[in-house]
Amino acid sequence: MRILSLAARRLAAALPALFIILAGLFLLLQLAPGDTVDALVAQMGGSDPTMIEQLRKHYALDQSTSVRLGDYLWRLVHLDLGQSAIYGKPVAAVILERLPATLLLMGSSLAIAFAAGMALGVIAARRVNRWPDTLISTLGLVFYATPSFWFGLMGIFVFAIYLGWLPAGGYGSVGAGLTGIAQVLDIAWHLILPTLTLALIFLAIYLRIMRTSMLEVSNLDFIRTARAKGLRDTKVVTRHILRNALLPMVTLIGLQAGTMLGGSVVVESVFALPGLGRLAYESVVQRDLNTLLGVVFVSALLVIVINFIVDMLYARLDPRITAGH
Structure with missing residues (x-):
């Protein structure tokens, strides 16, 4: 029983740690220059402003950081890691x-x-x-x-x-x-x-x-x-x-x-x-x-x-x- 109690305490402490890691990394990545659309446009050799705006809406990059963070954490609760822009399929499948x-x-x-x-x-x-x-x-x-x-x-x-x-x-x-x-x-x-x-x-x-x-x-x-x-x-x-x-x-x-x-x-x-x-x-x-x-x-x-x-x-x-x- 003592081992089981110790295991339960360790697992309970791991969940907040996982949340802090993911939320912190998400916010840090917002400070990095460039985003997914910039990388895609660079690969295509340029694009017009209308397509860039549509791509930002498609990847939800036109929303505020807090809204995107909340949406990401909500999807994570449902074990939905989103779609990979590189491979064009679910991130879970790529991983x-x-x-x-x-x-x-x-x-x-x-x-x-x-x-x-x-x-x-x-x-x-x-x-x-x-x-x-x-x-x-x-x-x-x-x-x-x-x-x-x-x-x-x-x-x-x-x-x-x-x-x-x-x-x-x-x-x-x-x-x-x-x-x-x-x-x-x-x-x-x-x-x-x-x-x-x-x-x-x-x-x-x-x-x-x-x-x-x-x-x-x-x-x-x-x-x-x-x-x-x-x-x-x-x-x-x-x-x-x-x-x-x-x-x-x-x-x-x-x-x-x-x-x-x-x-x-x-x-x-x-x-x-x-x-x-x-x-x-x-x-x-x-x-x-x-x-x-x-x-x-x-x-x-x-x-x-x-x-x-x-x-x-x-x-x-x-x-x-x-x-x-």
Whole structure:
């Protein structure tokens, strides 16, 4: 019951946050120069004032900001994200087409970064101030300090162009007509480079956090007591140190969810992946307000869901977390 109460409180707190994010972004976009009609007219090479006025009425841009904000929020309550000016179809349909690529990229990158960061952090903490610790910490610093787009470009140059081992981009082989397991393997093959590119930066963060957390927990009284009882070192590490050291790592997953979505914009652009990040970039360039707000809405929902799952996992890992705290 305490877990359910905690879940209800987290969900209740998420709704106002989602409203503030969307309303704030909507108002900020009104301050940006240009709008959807300006972008469409520029693509057509110009237009007469009458057509421009009709387009503004069609996209409801002739109304006041407050009226358009109220209309958008009302449509959002009914899960109506509006019509995309770029693609000429509902925003929800466009996002559903792009969502699988982003989810696959984020999920695989997060899994690799978390698992490898945890393993390297444990090794570094177990060999503190020795050459494995120095090597792992140095690599972590290099990965953290290097921009993701540079990793992507170098990965394309080395593994796609020079060695020819991996595809340079895309979400699958164009015109191959693959289905079933062959299509799944083809998509996985194309996602190797973008996944590693996005994972390297977060791997550096996780290994540094895991190393620090392992060293901190190792000096606590209950660990000394466990060692004094004669427990084997491996058992002390796996059953006592590791479980408590994982708490900051689990928390970091929720904090990094939004950052990872932001990083996917760069990675998807470099590797030409048809995901939400690239869609957001195209929406900004084309001034497609409905599509951009739809991407932000889905992205905010993803971050809220991930943080909700993290809160529940944290409550399971740490019994001190209750509904009253």
